[in-house]
Amino acid sequence: MTIQLYGFWRSNAAFRVRVALALKNLAFEEIDIDILSGRQFDADYAEVNPEHVVPTLVHDGRLVFQSLAIVEYLDEIKPEPRLLPAGAAERAYARSLAMILAADAHPLTVPRVRKYLGQALDADKAAIESWCRHWTTEGLSTYERLLTRRPPAPFALGTTPTIADISIAGQVALADVYRMDLTAFPAVAALAKRCFAVPAFADAHPFQQPGYKTSGEAR
Ligand SMILES: N[C@@H](CCC(=O)N[C@@H](CS)C(=O)NCC(=O)O)C(=O)O
The missing domain is CATH 1.20.1050.10 (Glutathione S-transferase Yfyf (Class Pi); Chain A, domain 2)
Structure with missing residues (x-):
């Protein structure tokens, strides 16, 4: 499985995904999108994320948006350790x-x-x-x-x-x-x-x- 994360050092939403990936011991490559310089509006990134925000997760070529949706997605593709409790x-x-x-x-x-x-x-x-x-x-x-x-x-x-x-x-x-x-x-x-x-x-x-x-x- 290959995972890429479009993120940025200061992005709080990217932080959430980084923690989830690490807790699940999933290796990933982080690609920096400098949202303070407006890189989120570049045409190449607009193709990846039409909302012009980070994070975006790319899992085996599939794009997943929104940090909480990404965390839940990771919990489904790799259930342990659980990031959403049972019940x-x-x-x-x-x-x-x-x-x-x-x-x-x-x-x-x-x-x-x-x-x-x-x-x-x-x-x-x-x-x-x-x-x-x-x-x-x-x-x-x-x-x-x-x-x-x-x-x-x-x-x-x-x-x-x-x-x-x-x-x-x-x-x-x-x-x-x-x-x-x-x-x-x-x-x-x-x-x-x-x-x-x-x-x-x-x-x-x-x-x-x-x-x-x-x-x-x-x-
Ligand atoms: N609700 C989204 C928030 C996405 C978001 O707003 N990300 C910020 C960085 S934390 C961003 O890329 N902002 C770009 C901008 O405001 O222009 C999530 O949780 O993923």
């Missing part, structure tokens, strides 16, 4: 936790939204950063309330990481990109620490990607 209620809870990041918090901070804020609404760099930190804080706060109500044991749904942990760690990776402090979110911080102790998570972090080191954002 309808647990699976629904795992998906709910995943969508807090993927459907609610993260989409408000992607480049096309930041670009629109700047170009159409005249927001300056500081206002755009503040917007991104606000929506990232909303995601962290929701996760903190949920993890307090149902404490991780030791991962969000039990003994092994699932799509829920990938998403909570992804929310923290987003906070890292915006240089945010997690002191107000102790349950999230503790779970993220547990996740990032696992190489599949640690190696997928934006700051561990080769593109980060050459991005000019490395500090």
Whole structure:
């Protein structure tokens, strides 16, 4: 089987797929699409992903889009270790936790939204950063309330990481990109620490990607 991942060091959605691939021990080649320079609109990539976003997974020539759909696809082609728990209620809870990041918090901070804020609404760099930190804080706060109500044991749904942990760690990776402090979110911080102790998570972090080191954002 051959797997390619179109991604980018800073892409939170690509992070989710990178972790899933690594947890499942699936080898892949990552192809960088620099979404900050507008490479997602190049004709060759538009052929691959007509939405002009990363990630896109290519599995034996088949294209799969949308990070959560990709994670579920990987769970079906290689069921172990399970990234979606058994049982309808647990699976629904795992998906709910995943969508807090993927459907609610993260989409408000992607480049096309930041670009629109700047170009159409005249927001300056500081206002755009503040917007991104606000929506990232909303995601962290929701996760903190949920993890307090149902404490991780030791991962969000039990003994092994699932799509829920990938998403909570992804929310923290987003906070890292915006240089945010997690002191107000102790349950999230503790779970993220547990996740990032696992190489599949640690190696997928934006700051561990080769593109980060050459991005000019490395500090
Ligand atoms: N819901 C999509 C999000 C895809 C997305 O917005 N990706 C961002 C990077 S994290 C992107 O490529 N943005 C390009 C842009 O906004 O122009 C997923 O989970 O895959």
